[in-house]
Amino acid sequence: MxxxxxxxxxxxxxxxxxxxLIGTSIGLALRRTxxxxxxxxxxxTAMTLARDLGAGRLGPRLxxxxxxxxxxxxxxxxxxxxxPPDITPSVVADALARWPEATVTDVASVKxxxxxxxxxxxxxxxxxxxxxxxxGRERSGAIAARPDLFEGRAWVVCPDDDADAGRVDxxxxxxxxxxxxxxxLTPGEHDAAxxxxxxxxxxxxxxxxxxxxxxSEQAVGLSGQGxxxxxxxxxxxxxxxxxxxxxxxxSVRAVLTVLRDELDGVIGALHALEQGIDEDAPGARAVIxxxxxxxxxxxxxxxxxxxxxxxxxxxxxxxxxxxPGELARLLADIGEAEVNLEDLRLDHGxxxxxxxxxxxxxxxSVSPLEEALLARGWQLxx
Amino acid sequence: MxxxxxxxxxxxxxxxxxxxLIGTSIGLALRRTxxxxxxxxxxxTAMTLARDLGAGRLGPRLxxxxxxxxxxxxxxxxxxxxxPPDITPSVVADALARWPEATVTDVASVKxxxxxxxxxxxxxxxxxxxxxxxxGRERSGAIAARPDLFEGRAWVVCPDDDADAGRVDxxxxxxxxxxxxxxxLTPGEHDAAxxxxxxxxxxxxxxxxxxxxxxSEQAVGLSGQGxxxxxxxxxxxxxxxxxxxxxxxxSVRAVLTVLRDELDGVIGALHALEQGIDEDAPGARAVIxxxxxxxxxxxxxxxxxxxxxxxxxxxxxxxxxxxPGELARLLADIGEAEVNLEDLRLDHGxxxxxxxxxxxxxxxSVSPLEEALLARGWQLxx
Numbered sequence: 001m002x003x004x005x006x007x008x009x010x011x012x013x014x015x016x017x018x019x020x021l022i023g024t025s026i027g028l029a030l031r032r033t034x035x036x037x038x039x040x041x042x043x044x045t046a047m048t049l050a051r052d053l054g055a056g057r058l059g060p061r062l063x064x065x066x067x068x069x070x071x072x073x074x075x076x077x078x079x080x081x082x083x084p085p086d087i088t089p090s091v092v093a094d095a096l097a098r099w100p101e102a103t104v105t106d107v108a109s110v111k112x113x114x115x116x117x118x119x120x121x122x123x124x125x126x127x128x129x130x131x132x133x134x135x136g137r138e139r140s141g142a143i144a145a146r147p148d149l150f151e152g153r154a155w156v157v158c159p160d161d162d163a164d165a166g167r168v169d170x171x172x173x174x175x176x177x178x179x180x181x182x183x184x185l186t187p188g189e190h191d192a193a194x195x196x197x198x199x200x201x202x203x204x205x206x207x208x209x210x211x212x213x214x215x216s217e218q219a220v221g222l223s224g225q226g227x228x229x230x231x232x233x234x235x236x237x238x239x240x241x242x243x244x245x246x247x248x249x250x251s252v253r254a255v256l257t258v259l260r261d262e263l264d265g266v267i268g269a270l271h272a273l274e275q276g277i278d279e280d281a282p283g284a285r286a287v288i289x290x291x292x293x294x295x296x297x298x299x300x301x302x303x304x305x306x307x308x309x310x311x312x313x314x315x316x317x318x319x320x321x322x323x324p325g326e327l328a329r330l331l332a333d334i335g336e337a338e339v340n341l342e343d344l345r346l347d348h349g350x351x352x353x354x355x356x357x358x359x360x361x362x363x364x365s366v367s368p369l370e371e372a373l374l375a376r377g378w379q380l381x382x
Numbered sequence: 383m384x385x386x387x388x389x390x391x392x393x394x395x396x397x398x399x400x401x402x403l404i405g406t407s408i409g410l411a412l413r414r415t416x417x418x419x420x421x422x423x424x425x426x427t428a429m430t431l432a433r434d435l436g437a438g439r440l441g442p443r444l445x446x447x448x449x450x451x452x453x454x455x456x457x458x459x460x461x462x463x464x465x466p467p468d469i470t471p472s473v474v475a476d477a478l479a480r481w482p483e484a485t486v487t488d489v490a491s492v493k494x495x496x497x498x499x500x501x502x503x504x505x506x507x508x509x510x511x512x513x514x515x516x517x518g519r520e521r522s523g524a525i526a527a528r529p530d531l532f533e534g535r536a537w538v539v540c541p542d543d544d545a546d547a548g549r550v551d552x553x554x555x556x557x558x559x560x561x562x563x564x565x566x567l568t569p570g571e572h573d574a575a576x577x578x579x580x581x582x583x584x585x586x587x588x589x590x591x592x593x594x595x596x597x598s599e600q601a602v603g604l605s606g607q608g609x610x611x612x613x614x615x616x617x618x619x620x621x622x623x624x625x626x627x628x629x630x631x632x633s634v635r636a637v638l639t640v641l642r643d644e645l646d647g648v649i650g651a652l653h654a655l656e657q658g659i660d661e662d663a664p665g666a667r668a669v670i671x672x673x674x675x676x677x678x679x680x681x682x683x684x685x686x687x688x689x690x691x692x693x694x695x696x697x698x699x700x701x702x703x704x705x706p707g708e709l710a711r712l713l714a715d716i717g718e719a720e721v722n723l724e725d726l727r728l729d730h731g732x733x734x735x736x737x738x739x740x741x742x743x744x745x746x747s748v749s750p751l752e753e754a755l756l757a758r759g760w761q762l763x764x
Contacts (some may be wrong), residue, residue, distance in 0.1 A: 134604060134606065146763070148701070148761070148763060151701075151763070156604065183604065185600060189600075189601060192597075192601070193598075193600075193604050194604065196601070197594065197597070197601070197604050197606070198609065200590060200593060201590050201608055201609045201612040201613070202674075203645075203648060204586045204587075204589070204590045205586075205677060206673055206674050206676065206677025207641050207648075207676075207677065208583050208641070209676075209679075209680035209681040210676035210679065210680045211578045211637050211680060212579065212683050212684065213676065213679050213683060215574075215579070216571065218571075219567065219571060219575030219578070220575075220579065220683045220684065220685065221536065221565060221685055222536050222538065222565065222575050222576065222579050223579045223684045223685065224516065224579070224580065226580060226587075226614075226615045227583045227684070229614045229615065230586060230587050230611070230614075230615065231583070231677070231684065232608075233612065234677035234678065234680065234681040235677075235681050235682075236678075237674075238674035238675040238678065239671065241674045242667050242671040242674065245648075245670050246652075249652040249655040250652075250656050256645065256648065256649050257649060258593065259589050260642065260645050260646065262589050262592065263585075263589060263638065263641075263645070266585060266589075267635055267638050267642060270628075270632075270635040271631075273628050273631040274632050284628075285624050288628065289621065289623075290620075291585065291589060292584075292588050292618065292619075292620035292623045292624065294589075294591075294592035294595065295587060295590075295592050295613070295618075296616065296620065297591075297592065297595050298590075298592045298593060298594035298613070299591040299594070299613050299614075301594050301597070301602045302602065302605045302609070302610060302613065303602065303603055303605065319530075319533075327723065328716070328717050331709050331713055332710040332714070334710070341709065343728055344726060345727075346725055346726055379530070380528075381528070
């Protein structure tokens with residue numbers, strides 16, 4: 001046994017361009033494997049901070065020639081471009097031109113537009129393999145970086161048809177070295193997927209939440225867990241999301257257009273029901289029922305815990321006092337009942353000093369758990 | 383001190399018509415106050431079950447004359463109609479006609495349509511006060527009833543202008559006796575409020591979830607916490623929701639129409655951005671940014687824990703092993719750090735035997751909690 005070093009047992013020279021949250025976190029993650037990336041950024045402050053945090057060695061400032069800082073920097077085998085998306089294509093093209101043997105990847109959250117730009121520039125696409133680690137934080141910048149940012153998260157690797165298989169393999173090893181689970185999709189598939197699982201849910205959540213603005217205090221006070229869940233991501237940053245949605249405009253628009261057509265159908269059906277109060281309007285009810293049933297079918301496709309197939313859990317609802325330690329006591333009692341908790345959600349009553357813990361467990365565990373908790377003095381909630 | 387009896391210190395005769403989940407739970411809740419409601423339903427089985435569960439005394443089967451069962455039943459002071467919404471107006475009108483002194487309420491989840499029907503029938507509206515307890519369960523029927531179903535939940539009382547103030551007071555006392563927090567809204571305000579905080583979020587969640595159906599296994603595997611939250615309610619029953627949305631068609635359509643117009647704006651902006659890749663299209667970006675910012679503003683109006691004003695919490699993310707007792711140990715450590723947990727959310731990594739607990743605490747508690755958890759050996763997560 002030798003100490004594992006590098007991403008494939010041999011050491012490789014990695015260059016990280018862009019030392020924000022993602023670039024610095026990649027550096028920190030790769031350092032754990034024995035690699036020592038060279039770091040570059042437009043900002044000397046940012047790259048120095050990333051170096052001080054332990055993400056790698058200083059390279060020349062981005063936009064300056066190799067060696068212009070007086071250093072002699074190794075020629076990279078792999079270049080990871082982690083700059084803001086708007087400058088990513090030109091930085092990738094520069095790297096492909098400057099290092100004719102290097103494999104170049106980027107980590108931008110849209111892939112089709114970047115590939116189109118590179119093709120337009122005539123970049124050598126055999127050595128470019130775009131990718132997208134699906135991890136982030138509310139905070140940005142090197143200071144928020146963590147070596148485990150990618151642990152257990154999907155990292156989508158998006159080779160174009162022109163990419164060399166060996167280069168794709170190198171990029172996948174980088175992703176795995178960071179702790180990610182690799183998913184391979186074409187750039188088009190990637191953009192359509194993130195439109196459906198991330199960008200469109202964001203737009204929908206924002207539009208639903210905006211409807212609450214005009215409500216009276218009492219009316220908005222009726223908000224329950226449902227609207228809280230639907231609108232949780234509506235608290236996201238408008239500047240960031242304008243960039244993300246603009247970058248994936250075509251794919252987002254395609255999904256939103258289908259959604260809008262379905263919505264028009266529902267609006268039409270509701271209108272028909274208003275008109276014909278004493279009629280059956282069976283067609284209208286069928287449109288609404290189909291819309292809800294379509295949601296059932298789509299929801300059932302979301303993978304369950306740990307990426308496993310979706311499972312239906314049973315829910316045991318328990319009244320929990322609003323004191324430190326109450327929830328800990330509940331979970332200790334669940335553990336003593338030898339039931340594994342699959343999920344937990346807290347729901348707070350209106351104006352009352354307690355909440356309800358909704359404990360998800362395997363269906364067969366519901367009755368034993370209810371009995372065990374009642375025996376330990378917990379109050380179950382309807 | 384005397385034992386409290388009834389809903390206002392005097393005993394009252396309460397009649398509950400409809401012994402499903404809500405009617406039976408009201409009976410169970412009122413029994414705790416010393417009242418002994420008379421129960422009626424179309425189904426003898428359902429009313430007998432409710433009686434056996436302790437919700438009150440048997441009355442005549444619904445649709446049969448008083449005394450036709452051989453019993454002598456007290457004339458009710460208060461009638462609670464908890465039948466399915468489609469027969470609610472006629473049951474309310476019958477009750478108003480049969481008992482000329484009684485106050486009559488109903489618990490249907492829409493209020494405007496029922497009032498319109500009663501007005502059309504020429505019912506004596508001074509004695510009718512519609513209401514809507516905002517509580518429910520996944521399961522239905524008397525067997526799922528609980529005396530604490532309404533505990534800490536909003537119960538909207540919706541008097542029309544014609545309603546006597548004293549009658550409104552009686553209905554509010556019933557709601558409070560069941561443990562609810564009373565909110566008073568006009569029927570129109572109620573229907574607009576539930577459209578915005580419940581019915582429209584359901585439609586949006588279903589339409590977003592339906593877009594996942596066509597995705598490949600790998601693409602849907604990229605689903606993160608955002609889409610899980612947005613689509614959680616999309617698992618709801620199509621039959622039930624077709625009834626709910628149909629019953630509140632006008633109010634739901636009004637909100638959905640505004641949402642559709644906003645959505646059209648976003649779709650148009652995305653289209654403009656696709657067309658002019660090298661243009662600025664600043665108007666288009668502004669439309670998108672405004673849509674997200676509108677969501678921020680609406681989201682900020684949702685009340686926080688215990689109905690208090692919204693608070694921004696700080697989040698501490700902790701890696702938690704997938705073993706019984708791990709989460710209990712974490713919460714015990716949070717308790718020992720003397721930090722009160724405001725909310726907790728579990729996020730599961732893809733294909734990994736651990737999850738991440740996102741612990742919400744007051745902003746000032748973030749740093750002390752992080753230090754305390756690191757000192758106790760917990761790994762924080764990015």
